[in-house]
Amino acid sequence: MGATDSSLAPPRDQLVGGVAPPTARHRRAEDAPAEGASVAAAPLGRTLRFELVKLLAQWRVRVALAACWLGPAAFVVAVGQQTQLPADTVFGRWMHASGWAGSLVVLGFCCTWALPLLTALVAGDAFAVEDRLGTWRHLLLVVRSPRRIFAAKALSSAAVVGLMVVGLTASSIVGGLLGGAGHDLVGLSGQHVPTGRAAGLVLLAWGCALVGALVYAAVGLLGSVAFGRSPMGLAAPALLAVVLQGAQLFPLPAVVRLALPSQVLLGWRGLFTAPAQTGPVLAGLATALAWTAVATAAAHLLFVRRDFANPTDDGTGRRALLLGALPLVGVLAASTTLVALATPARGSGIEQAQVERAVATSFAHLYRLQTEELHRPPVTEQQLATGATCDRAGGRYAAQGPGNDWRCVVTWHLPGARAVGSAVYQIDVAADGRFVADGDGPKEVNGYFTVRTPDGDQANPLWQVDGLVDLMAPPPSKG
Template sequence: MSATTDDRAVTRSRPVGGSPRRAGSAAAFRWEVVKLAALVRTRAMLLGCLVAPPVVVLVLRSQRPPADTLFGRHVHESGYAVPLLLLGFLVQWVFPLLASLVAGDIFASEDQHGTWKTILTRSVSRTQVFWAKTLAAVAFAVTSFLVLAASAIVSSVLLVGTQPLTGLTGQTIPPSHALGLVVAAWLSTLPALVGFTALAILLSVRTRNPALGVVGPVVVGLAMGLLGSVSGIGLLRRALLSTSLESWHGFFAAAPFTGPFLDGLVAAGVWTLVCLALAYSSLRRRDIIGG
C-alpha cells in the first residue's frame, strides 16, 4: 500500500504469516558508512590524524620551545605538555574542518549529483535518510577526533617522556594525574566538535552546496574565536562554540574549576539540537520532485 506523506509513504512488505516490515535506519546507516569508507578524502583525513601528531612532536623536539603559547615552554620538559599545546592550536584551526569535511558534503553531494530521487525510494523515508547521514557524519568526526587524540598523546609520551607537568598556576602535577587531565582536556572538546558537525549538516542541507557546507563552519569557527576575544561580551561568549573549546584550561589550575566546561557543554548541546532541528525541518519540507 502507499500513503501521501513522505514518512507514511514507505511501502511495507508483508511476508506470508508475518507482520509488516520496512527498511530500517540501520541499513541506511550501513550504506552511508560504506560510501564514506570508499572516499579518498575520508581515508586521507584519518591517515593524517594518525601520522601528523608524531611528526609535529619530532619537529618540536628539534626546535626552541614556543614559550609564548599555552604549555609551549614546557614541551621539552614533559610529554604531557605537548598534546596540550597541540590541542590549543587544533581547536582554533583544525576542529571545525574535522567536523565539516564529511558533514558539510554528505547532504549537498546528493543535490550536486541529482541522486535524491534515487535514494528516496519507497523502501526508505526522508527521516531514515536524514538520521543515517547525520549519524555517519558524527561517527566520522568522532572517529577522526579519537585517532587524532590518541596519536597526539601516545606519540608525545613515547617521544618526550612521562615527566611531571607544570600546571597553569605553576603547580607540579604528577605523571599519573597529568595523564588523566590530558585525556579529560581532549574529551572536553568533543561536545563542541559535535556542535560544529551539526552546523555543517545544517549548511549542507540548506545551501545544497558542498563547498559552503565544508568551508562555512571553518569560517564561523574563526569568527567565533575573534568575537570571543572581544571584552565586554561575557554572556555572549558563553554561548559560542569556540569558547567551549577552551574550557579545559580550568582543569590545570591549582584549584581546578569546571564552570566553563559545564557552560560549554550546555552551549554545544543547544547548538547541536537547534542545527539538527532546522536541518531536518528543511529536508522534510523540500520539494525533491520539483528540484
C-alpha cells in the same frame, strides 16, 4: 475467430480447482501494494552502514583520517627534538619537560582551526553531494524514509568526526610518550600535576574538544541542507570558526563570551588550574550541547520539508536560510541569559583582584619549582605567603579588562628571613582570561630565562609565567 488459442491456455494438470494459476503479469499486480498502503522503510542500521561506506570511500576523508592518526605524533616527536619550543602557545614551553604538554599543544591548535576544517570535509558536504550528483530519487527509492536518511547521514558524520578526534588524541599522546617525556606536568597555575592525574585531565580536555567538534559538525549539516548544491554549506563550519575567532578578540562581556559555542574549546584550560575552574568548563559543555541539538533539529526540519518530487528544488532559498539562522540566534540569546542568571560573572570578568590572585598563585607554585632546581630547602605556599599588587599603565587606566599594559609586583616571605622578597612582571592579559607574565627583575629571580643550578643551566620557571583568570570568579567584596 472466436475460438481460444489452445497454446495460451494452461495444461489441464496445472489447473487447481478448475482455476488456472496466475500468470507473471498477474503475479506482479497481486504482489504490488494496494493504493495508499505504506511501504516499509529500509532498516536504520543498514542505511547507516551504507552512509559510512560512502563517507569512508571518499579520498579526502581517508587522507584526513590518516593525518589525524599519524600527524600529531610526528609533530610532537619532531618538536621535542628542537631547541626552540612554541612558547607562545599554552603549555608550549613545557614540551621538553612532559609529553602531556605536547598533546595539549596539539589540542590548542586543533580547537582553533583543525576541527572546523575536518568537520567541514565530513558533515559540510553530507547532503549537498546528493544534490550535485542528482541521486536523491535513487536514495529515497531504496530507503523510503527521509527521516531515516537524515538520521543515517547525521550519525555517520558524527561517527567519522569522533574517529578523527580519537585519532588526534591517541596520536598526540603516543608522540609525547615516544619523545621520552612522559613526566609530570606543570599546570596553568604553576602547580605540579602527577603523570596519572595529568593523563586523566588530558583525556577530559580532548573530550571537551569532541563536544566542540560536534557543534561544528551540526552546523555543517545545517549548512549542507540549507545551501543545497552550493559550496557554501561546505564552508559553514569554517566560517563559524572565523566568526568566533574574531569575537574572541573583542572585549565582550563575560556572560556573552561564556555563552559562545567556542567556549568549550577554550574552557578545558580551566581543568589545569589549582583550584580547577570548573564553572567555565561546564558552561562551555552545556552551551555546545545546546548548539548541537538546535542546529541538528533545524537541519532535520528543513530536510523533511523539502519537496523531493521537484527536481529543481534543492532546498535553498531565503526561507531556508532564515529557518536555519534564527534558531542559532535564539540559543545564543538564551544561553547568555542563563549564564547571566546562574553565574556571578560580570563585566569583562577580568578584575584587579582576580588578576592579583592568579598571578600570586602561579608565582608561589613556580617558586617552589625553582627552589627544587636550585636544591634549596623546600618551602610551602603557606610559608611563602605570596601576594601581588597589580595596576594598568602605571595607574592611568582602571585596573580591569584585557590588555598588555598590566604590571604586577609580587612579594613573598622566606622562613627565617626578615626581608620581604619582591619581583616585577609585565603582564599581557587576553580577553579570554589567559595571561603571560614576563619577568622584569631582579635577575636572580625572574630576570633571565635560565638559572644556574648544581646540575647545570636550566630553564627558569619564573622567567615567563602562563596563567588563567577565572572569568566566573565572584566580584571582589567592597569593604
